[in-house]
Amino acid sequence: MEATINEAEEVKFKKVTKKSKRKYPGFRKNLCDYIQEYTEYTGIHGFKYMGEQDRSIFEKLWWLVLFCISLWICISLIIDTWKKWETSPVLVSFAKSPTPVWEIPFPALTICPETKAKQTKYNFTDAYDRYKYDGNLTDEELKHLSDSNLICDSNIYNDGTATVKLETIDHLMKIAPQFPEVFLSCKWTLLNESCYDLFTPTLTEDGLCYTFNMLDRSEIFREKVAQYKDYMKHGRYSEGWTLEKGYPPDAPKDTFPRRAMSAGSTAGLFLVITAYKQDLDYVCRGPVQGFKVIDVLLHHPSELPRVNRHYFRAPLNQEVVVSIAPDMMTTSPAIVEYEPHRRQCYFPTEKHLTFFQYYTQQNCEVECLANYTLVKCGCVAYHMPREKSTPICGPGKLECMLEAQKSSLEREVEADMLNYKSVDGKTEESDNCYCLPACTSLSYDAETTQVPYSWQKIFEGFRADINEFPGIQMSRLTVFFKEQQFITSERNELYGLTDFLANCGGILGLFTGFSFLSIVEIFYFIYLRLVCNVKRHGIHYWSGSKSLINDENYVHNLTDFAEILCEF
Template identity: 45%
Template sequence: MIVGDVNIETNRLKKKDSTKKNNFTTQLKDYFTEYSENSGIHGIKYLGEQNRTISEKIWWFIALLAALYLCVTLIIRTYQKWESSPVIVSFATKETPIWQIPFPAVTICPETKSLPTAFNYTDMLYKKLQNRPVTEDEELKFSYIASLCTYHPELTYNLNDFVDAENMFEFLEKVSPKFLENISDCFYMGHAYNCSDIFTPIVTDEGLCYAFNLLNREDILSDTVLHYNNYHSLTKYRAEWSLEHGYKNSAGKNTYPRRALHAGALFDFELKIQTLDNELDFTCGSSIQGYKIQIHHPAMLPRVKQQHFRIPLDQAVIAATMPTMIQTSEAVKSYKPERRQCYFPSERNLKYFKIYTQQNCQIECKTNYTLKVCGCVDFYMPREKGTKICGAPLKVCMQEAEDQLLSEGIETNIRHVQGLQVKNDILHQTINKCDCMPECTSMTYIVENSQSEWDWVRKYQFDPEYSQFNKSKMHMSYLQVFFKGNQFITSERNELYGPTDFLANFGGLLGLFTGFSLLSSVEILYYLSLRLICNIKLYGIRYWSGKHE
């Protein structure tokens, strides 16, 4: 009897457990059926129908999976596009008048670095090439000029590796052409100006040059940078313009840097340059005599050796310019610089410059790398107190440093693209710190040049000032710079996909393939939480699905 009672009790418990399992399964099916009947998501209601065949449910299950697969794939592609290229450059909706931007800065560099009457570089070069004896003073002065001229690797120097900056620039200023005395008839916007008042001497990679409409050195270079004499100094001008914000609201018509008030050749910047025939030197640089010109915006330190056009002797050169400007919308500022591929001035501080531009960054990078490799910098590079200037014996080191900087920078970028490990020694760390992306607000000037022979002898044949000269004794050149149009179209960096656009695309794809909406997610959350709790309160834990006898 005892054994029989045990068997009866065991069967009763098994039946009770089975009933519980069947009850939970039934409740789950009922709950899912109720959800599928009310859900707005396509295909779900067919899966919840209880009186349909299994083949129909498999059909709709496969269809729902295919739709979800296509939907998720397209959403991932949209996200990758948003992540990799969130910024697009497009044209502005209206044109910008030229008076809102400054007239370009014009930097002029004479091809002759040393007047033969002051220091004959040609004679000294041939003495060195023929190993003829020279004095220590001649060797030192020759090395100063050689820093500006074509490099001759076969020459040797019995000098120290470093030079005294003050002595070097004092000598270069003494022997260089008297540019401010040789220019005349300077006009701007139809008004005559004293040429010496509007040009300032500046040290570039071409030596001693002269700039018009350039910002003062205190507005471009850091306070720790050493300056030479009065170079690049504009004590009577105060800048009321910045590359990022443009002109101040308080800036009037006659401000600095000078505005471009009108377009056309009648409202130009022009000048004439006289050059005596006995002042020419054909061995320092190229055999092309005349002047190198760079046109750039006023906040950029010129690099005339890399970007220039020429004013030959006895030629009239006309440069018609058209500005191109890229601005960045406020919405893009929230993106990291790596994503928008540009820097705002407040995001990137330079050691030697107050203003971030891509070219200023490249100059600083080259300066730091040359200092690391050679222990000194070139004469035109910005430097702090205690930094040495490389002399002619270290010309090879400086050239190798520049070549290595360019080649290693390209190699580093290639290794990044290929996913390879980048070298991490001290020199490569210096290169990696460069990161000279464009500035978010950039401005350049597209120049269209034309030139022709200028028979200035006939033009001034009755002018007593020029009647005593002819082309065998003196040369004259003419430069004219003006804007082509009164308006130009700017470009602007805007969001390709903002958060709102991405959300709209995301929701559009979900709605297209599945009918999913924001309320669908609320509905799912409701069925998984609040409805369950309310069913239990209304019908008890046994009937949590809401179905009861």
């Protein structure tokens, strides 16, 4: 048996050796014939005319030029498609069905009296006059004047200390209008709760304010953040609500954060807020007296209010009616794999905040400003989140804090400084202040109307003695949802991988006739068909050389491989 196999291999080798003695065409001739064969069978437009032997050189060059032009157009369009896929992969569309208002929390409202220092407790105007014209203030009076300047519009005294202690904040809170002096009446339609239970004190850049429907500080801030527990009453803890998932299915009607069961003024919040003429201070806060109400546009329950950025006024002796239209943005799971700078939003686990437990764009901006102020001034403002060991800026640092705030705003505008900076073709964040919106965000658009509030006529109608409240001024505020339902916006995938490949394939097919099978065809002619031809004609036929005839193992291996591959 072994002898028979050896004889067969010897006969096969003799055939190959005999073929090698023939006169074979050269390598260039074989290559030209092979390319002509490919151009005859390929489906790519124009190649057939470039490979035909009967065609003139002019015709072949003509088709070559046309093909190159078409290929250049294809490459240009594909590059444009790639840029669009890279820069604008997300499309904001409307949800398929409306969302009822009871599925989202009622907005958090922060009420800030315009009077920061009650004249009956601390006469800022008198202290300022004595400092400016007499100069006979005691050290304690000078310190109080310096501390009070932290919440005044006019920086009339900047010669105070660079840093202050918690006693300064305690002084500012004591001279501010207290809760019973601000709220005369309030009503939340769902429950019969007192005003004291509805509002919690909040420390803002506008001093002491009062907030409705905001989460407790321990749920907003991390444990490392210093808490002013001496005068900050704890709020109410949330009962399973999150911005991404909403309320639990078994949440009761009186859950927290509070939610309205319907639209209209009968299902809203009603407030009567007061001020007293004898307490108004026009030197500290200017000629406009009344209340600042945080604009509900960017203030949901897990977000820290920024009073000086978004607010509208409720003037004294006016009734202000606020109708709210929610604006909620969600994100499709299809774009989770995209980089944050491509989808232009952060998921909760993608952006860690040092001071806040919840990521929102506003919380990120507050933290960024606090960090920048600490670096620039060596301290932070009294209302900023901080660690216990971080110094609190005093009046001597007011100019530095204002400059830090200005510089921070400039960095927000100048995207090349604030956002992503290119390093070796890659991108990296700048100072961890790239504050994109949250992928699930909730804001409230407010429409306001106001008319004179004739509260004196109410006193007359009920035969109440207005003299029992000397100097009292009143304003009324009504806040409610405008519509029973609203349409949610959603970020969806505009340009996915399938869309990108389809566009590229369509462009290539339109201008050149190129397709996926064209790639297979190229592979077939370069490799598989070449190997089969080696089996059919022998390697010497294709190489045009006898240099390998003495390499018996090479001839055996290549010929056997070609035979097995082609028969398979």
